[in-house]
């Protein structure tokens with residue numbers, strides 16, 4: 001088991017630099033998720049962006065962060081903020097984010113804590129650290145300039161999910177843009193990111209080498225499949241991530257020509273209510289309000305039983321790792337008129353991936369064969385290969401640092417495309433130090 005040892009000496013060098021710009025990934029350099037990166041220049045201005053974990057089994061943690069005064073958190077996914085309570089309790093680091101990210105952080109930490117207890121993996125922080133971190137948030141509006149030592153910086157909209165931000169930094173010598181997780185395409189929920197002029201661009205590369213299908217075509221394919229299930233008298237079970245995906249799915253279904261009875265279960269309900277309190281984050285708040293209002297919210301055991309008769313059930317967990325979705329699947333698996341429609345990335349080792357590849361998955365500890373139709377749809381809100389390349393081009397970046405990417409599969413094709421544009425491409429590995437002069 002990989003244990004996080006907070007007493008371990010940080011991999012970050014303690015000596016300052018006298019010229020140029022230095023960066024060092026504690027995690028998330030050569031992998032998707034688990035992000036934490038320190039940037040510093042010759043003026044001794046420095047910050048940590050993101051401090052998450054990878055919710056794999058066992059979870060993966062970034063290297064220990066050194067004592068640092070300021071950290072900017074790009075968005076509220078656990079792979080970007082999962083280790084923030086440790087950071088704050090160990091170093092009293094000031095936390096910076098958008099209002100939505102800060103207001104949803106407690107829910108994300110509590111869920112992470114709950115899952116670690118169920119799975120039996122220790123966390124490096126406890127509930128008190130999470131509660132205390134809540135008061136460490138400094139809230140920032142998009143495009144409003146802030147100061148940090150010799151730098152000025154602001155947040156820009158990143159697309160991806162509500163509250164997601166890119167970090168735009170002006171140092172005395174360089175303009176730096178950190179993409180966070182981003183998408184330049186609009187989703188139902190949020191507006192896409194716009195390129196910003198930058199000398200150095202830190203860009204996520206989750207989908208390097210892969211392009212997404214046209215979003216409208218994929219929505220239509222999805223709706224026709226839902227229609228087919230309902231017409232034959234079945235229920236479509238749609239496991240969806242609580243943050244972003246489940247809201248997208250509700251809006252797609254409610255905005256269609258289908259007249260459906262939709263039941264909505266899991267943590268997404270609370271997240272949706274928080275999103276509706278932050279309407280400035282949403283591309284079309286009234287569409288979300290309408291879709292959420294029309295869905296039947298499942299809040300009790302008897303509601304859950306009633307939902308088994310629904311046309312559609314939208315529920316967490318998105319990767320069929322526990323949550324109500326697994327309970328539903330266990331009940332629905334007896335009737336072949338029912339279907340399972342997966343709507344997100346299914347990570348290695350998850351129930352969803354096993355179902356896709358082997359037609360079975362663990363249900364309450366027992367590997368159970370599932371004799372139902374299973375389909376997958378691509379509703380990703382990460383930029384695909386072409387969007388990534390265009391974004392780097394439009395930012396006019398001289399240097400692009402590719403992170404949050406699989407260094408074996410996704411990073412090589414992205415590197416190749418960017419090199420063809422004459423861009424200096426950097427492929428950082430975790431716990432290594434790099435300087436751009």
Ligand SMILES: [Zn+2]
Nearest residue numbers: 033077079181
């Ligand atoms: Zn991420």
Ligand SMILES: [Zn+2]
Nearest residue numbers: 075077160181
């Ligand atoms: Zn994300």
